[in-house]
Amino acid sequence: MSCxxxxxxxxxxxxxxxxxxxxxxxxxKRFSNGTNFTSLLLVDRALYVGARDLLLKLDxxxxxxxxxxxxxxxLATNSDQKEQCISTYYDEKLCSNxxxxxxxxxxxxxxxxxxxxxxxxRLFQLSYDLNLIKEDDGYGYCSLNPMDSSTxxxxxxxxxxxxxSLYSASYLDASTKTQPVEPVIYRPELRRADKSFHYLRSxxxxxxxxxxxxxxxxxxxxxxxxFFFREKSVEQVAEAQDQNYARVVRVCKSDAGxxxxxxxxxxxxxxxxxxxxxxTYLNRLEDIVRVSADLFVGLFSLRLPGQSSVSFLCExxxxxxxxxxxxASNSFKEIMAGTQYWSKVSDNRIPKNFPNQCNYNSQLxxxxxxxxxxxxxxxxxxxxxxxxxxxxxxxxxVAHERLDLKLVNQAVFPLETLPGTDxxxxxxxxxxxxxxxxxxxxxxxxxxxxxxxxxxxxxxxxKLKKDKSLFAISDDSVYQxxxxxxxxKYYTCGLCMxxxxxxxxxxxxxxxxxxxxxxxxxxxxxxxxxxxxxENIKSVEVxxxxxxxxxxxxxxxxxxxxxxxxxxxxxITTKNQNVFFTWNxxxxxxxxxxSYNGVYxxxxxxxxxxxxxxxxxxxxxxxxxxxxxSSGQKCITAESYIKQYNNWCDEYNRYHRxxxxxxxxxxxxxxxxxxxxxxxxxNVYIRFKTN
Ligand SMILES: *[C@@H]1O[C@H](CO)[C@@H](O)[C@H](O)[C@H]1NC(C)=O
Ligand SMILES: *[C@@H]1O[C@H](CO)[C@@H](O)[C@H](O)[C@H]1NC(C)=O
Ligand SMILES: *[C@@H]1O[C@H](CO)[C@@H](O)[C@H](O)[C@H]1NC(C)=O
Ligand SMILES: *[C@@H]1O[C@H](CO)[C@@H](O)[C@H](O)[C@H]1NC(C)=O
Ligand SMILES: *[C@@H]1O[C@H](CO)[C@@H](O)[C@H](O)[C@H]1NC(C)=O
Numbered sequence: 299m300s301c302x303x304x305x306x307x308x309x310x311x312x313x314x315x316x317x318x319x320x321x322x323x324x325x326x327k328r329f330s331n332g333t334n335f336t337s338l339l340l341v342d343r344a345l346y347v348g349a350r351d352l353l354l355k356l357d358x359x360x361x362x363x364x365x366x367x368x369x370x371x372x373l374a375t376n377s378d379q380k381e382q383c384i385s386t387y388y389d390e391k392l393c394s395n396x397x398x399x400x401x402x403x404x405x406x407x408x409x410x411x412x413x414x415x416x417x418x419x420r421l422f423q424l425s426y427d428l429n430l431i432k433e434d435d436g437y438g439y440c441s442l443n444p445m446d447s448s449t450x451x452x453x454x455x456x457x458x459x460x461x462x463s464l465y466s467a468s469y470l471d472a473s474t475k476t477q478p479v480e481p482v483i484y485r486p487e488l489r490r491a492d493k494s495f496h497y498l499r500s501x502x503x504x505x506x507x508x509x510x511x512x513x514x515x516x517x518x519x520x521x522x523x524x525f526f527f528r529e530k531s532v533e534q535v536a537e538a539q540d541q542n543y544a545r546v547v548r549v550c551k552s553d554a555g556x557x558x559x560x561x562x563x564x565x566x567x568x569x570x571x572x573x574x575x576x577x578t579y580l581n582r583l584e585d586i587v588r589v590s591a592d593l594f595v596g597l598f599s600l601r602l603p604g605q606s607s608v609s610f611l612c613e614x615x616x617x618x619x620x621x622x623x624x625x626a627s628n629s630f631k632e633i634m635a636g637t638q639y640w641s642k643v644s645d646n647r648i649p650k651n652f653p654n655q656c657n658y659n660s661q662l663x664x665x666x667x668x669x670x671x672x673x674x675x676x677x678x679x680x681x682x683x684x685x686x687x688x689x690x691x692x693x694x695x696v697a698h699e700r701l702d703l704k705l706v707n708q709a710v711f712p713l714e715t716l717p718g719t720d721x722x723x724x725x726x727x728x729x730x731x732x733x734x735x736x737x738x739x740x741x742x743x744x745x746x747x748x749x750x751x752x753x754x755x756x757x758x759x760x761k762l763k764k765d766k767s768l769f770a771i772s773d774d775s776v777y778q779x780x781x782x783x784x785x786x787k788y789y790t791c792g793l794c795m796x797x798x799x800x801x802x803x804x805x806x807x808x809x810x811x812x813x814x815x816x817x818x819x820x821x822x823x824x825x826x827x828x829x830x831x832x833e834n835i836k837s838v839e840v841x842x843x844x845x846x847x848x849x850x851x852x853x854x855x856x857x858x859x860x861x862x863x864x865x866x867x868x869x870i871t872t873k874n875q876n877v878f879f880t881w882n883x884x885x886x887x888x889x890x891x892x893s894y895n896g897v898y899x900x901x902x903x904x905x906x907x908x909x910x911x912x913x914x915x916x917x918x919x920x921x922x923x924x925x926x927x928s929s930g931q932k933c934i935t936a937e938s939y940i941k942q943y944n945n946w947c948d949e950y951n952r953y954h955r956x957x958x959x960x961x962x963x964x965x966x967x968x969x970x971x972x973x974x975x976x977x978x979x980x981n982v983y984i985r986f987k988t989n
Contacts, residue, residue, distance in 0.1 A: 320749040320856040321787050327778035329354075329361045331370075334444075335771040337400040338761035339409075341426065343367065345761075345769060346409065347776055348397025351375070353411060354776075355428055358763055361778045371428040373397070375416040383416035387443075387472065393417065396444035398468075401452050405462060410452060412440035417472055438484045438499075439464060442472040446479070451516040453523060456551035458495045461488040465523045465549070467513040481508040483525060483547060483566065495554050498563050506532055506633075507566070507675050511545070515586050517594075519616060521656040522548045522623075526586045526596070531570075532676070533631070533640045544571040544583035544596065546681070548623045550656035557661070558668045564660040565653075569622050570680035573598060573612035579680075580610060587698045589724060592616045596683065597696040597728070607692035611726060612683035622681040624654045631676040643674065687726060687738050689746070695729035697760035697768065699781075701798050703812070703820065723798045723821070727768055729757025735770060735779070739798050741821050747797045748784065749856075752777055765813070782811040789853040791826035792903040793860075795819070802826070826906055835897070835910040842892065842915045848885040850900035851909045858883055860903045866896045891915050 332349035339346040345358040351374035357367040383393035395413040419436030441448040448468035488495040511529035531543040550565035580598040630643040649666040728736040733754040754772040785800035794809035801818025861883040863870040878886040
């Protein structure tokens with residue numbers, strides 16, 4: 299009866315797998331004394347992390363260490379505030395102090411921290427050792443409701459009279475049952491001695507300016523502060539589409555407001571960002587990073603019809619962003635009178651001397667300019683960025699690392715790049731909504747180098763300490779991945795060479811960190827195929843009609859999806875019902891004969907040979923008795939096998955048991971490869987007795 303199971307067993311082990319090296323990082327460090335971690339900030343060796351009711355200073359060399367640098371500061375709200383919060387907002391879970399940002403102010407040598415503080419946002423000015431210097435009201439600086447987004451940036455230079463200031467985007471109030479919520483882009487009052495500039499903000503409750511935005515990041519870019527977010531599109535209302543658009547807003551740092559504008563910005567403009575995939579505009583901006591002074595990279599996600607989401611990285615040059623936001627001529631938009639349609643404002647309606655850049659004195663603006671500014675913020679159709687990477691997952695955060703490498707050892711193979719060639723590689727890390735980190739690089743923009751599984755929920759933020767560590771946070775943990783300790787996880791030359799942190803040691807055939815050994819070949823996947831070792835081909839003689847197991851020697855589970863078997867250089871598929879793959883990518887041939895003679899190679903990652911067999915079937919004297927009755931069946935299934943060779947059932951049971959044993963070893967395999975060796979399945983032939 300167990301014989302019947304064989305067919306089923308073989309079927310469920312058919313190839314189905316990942317196509318990505320996927321593993322838990324080596325020496326992964328985790329800190330989880332706290333919840334709702336946010337806002338990673340690196341200042342020298344310290345890693346500051348915001349959490350619920352808590353601010354932490356961790357040692358970036360070892361976040362698990364609670365000695366030395368480690369400090370924590372409780373920033374909990376008192377019980378009165380908490381009770382008041384609960385009675386007003388009902389949801390106790392939100393009535394705590396969720397830290398929304400932790401900023402460094404180098405010129406003040408301090409930290410500037412804002413927390414939701416039971417719906418009464420509060421600002422804390424702290425020393426590097428987390429001593430409280432001052433605290434203040436935080437309305438407008440960060441959102442009241444911890445579920446509402448916010449972003450902020452400290453700007454030292456370029457403001458009126460060069461007075462340093464915070465710029466923020468947040469929600470000014472919180473959702474109660476009756477009140478709509480009010481988003482704002484804000485700069486508080488600037489004061490120096492007897493001079494002051496009143497606060498500036500976006501218009502109140504005006505969806506043309508901000509429409510249910512989800513704020514992401516803010517940047518200091520030349521004369522401007524840029525805010526990136528996504529929001530409900532106003533332009534689409536007419537077509538009754540409920541769509542979110544990615545946006546960038548600029549304000550001028552030098553904006554000093556104007557009497558006739560009240561407290562409104564004179565310089566606020568917004569436009570749409572997108573990139574195009576398969577004739578579809580991508581709209582859901584998830585995160586954005588500045589890769590260099592002149593380049594930004596946006597992370598977009600797209601939900602596919604089958605409910606799963608995929609992600610894209612798209613490039614936006616500073617030039618394209620500023621051009622898109624500044625060219626007022628013929629590109630402002632407004633609602634056509636009497637309709638709901640947005641159209642371009644014709645040039646002749648734009649006031650003369652309308653400022654395109656920040657080089658104007660807002661307090662001297664003419665009335666016609668002021669009136670125009672009051673009613674126009676949307677500009678241009680959209681700014682489109684090219685796609686540079688694609689990830690088959692829903693990524694929600696991204697980090698960037700620029701590596702300047704010297705290809706030292708290409709001289710070993712004289713045809714390669716000249717030794718000493720300097721190259722720059724951009725490496726991107728994607729944090730996914732299901733707790734994974736994906737690594738890609740500009741060396742091969744199509745290839746996923748590695749997928750690290752952190753076994754947590756969404757990776758909300760990533761931060762890099764260049765060339766050393768990657769920090770990640772989810773709601774329940776802070777993680778530290780040592781970038782130079784991952785190399786030994788790449789078991790093949792090709793995977794190793796595609797990671798810019800690693801190189802292949804051609805003497806030992808091992809993958810090592812380029813930091814640890816300068817004698818490695820790196821970023822040269824072409825070389826790998828030339829390192830194939832054909833002398834390892836094994837000769838296999840086998841009787842016709844018997845079953846044969848050929849081992850691939852896959853060293854780690856993540857390689858399973860990258861395995862391909864070839865016979866005489868032609869890919870083997872399981873279309874032939876006599877051919878099966880085991881769960882660990884070994885090849886089984888049932889009932890073979892001379893037509894199966896040939897060289898069988900098992901490759902990882904397309905061109906890396908893991909094992910090679912020269913198989914020869916001997917014609918057998920008892921062959922005729924082995925032949926399947928000509929019942930019209932072309933392919934033998936396990937069941938017909940059993941029917942015809944009843945007396946082989948014992949062998950099948952043994953085979954079945956062996957498969958079960960392998961199955962059990964599957965999990966243990968990765969704990970200890972030793973145990974696999976002790977299973978002693980190397981070059982096992984499963985022969986079925988003929989008597
Ligand atoms: C805080 O973390 C918990 C999980 O630990 C999560 O369910 C909750 O949504 C988080 N709250 C906020 C405001 O992020
Ligand atoms: C985390 O909490 C545990 C148990 O409360 C404690 O033993 C440990 O020292 C804490 N670690 C740090 C870094 O505070
Ligand atoms: C492109 O879109 C079309 C229609 O929406 C779809 O059938 C096709 O599979 C898409 N192609 C890719 C590569 O996503
Ligand atoms: C060998 O096996 C194949 C099917 O697997 C069959 O088509 C072929 O006739 C066999 N050849 C000989 C010589 O038995
Ligand atoms: C593995 O099998 C071979 C041949 O059957 C035998 O010589 C060897 O001792 C076995 N090794 C172990 C560890 O059982």
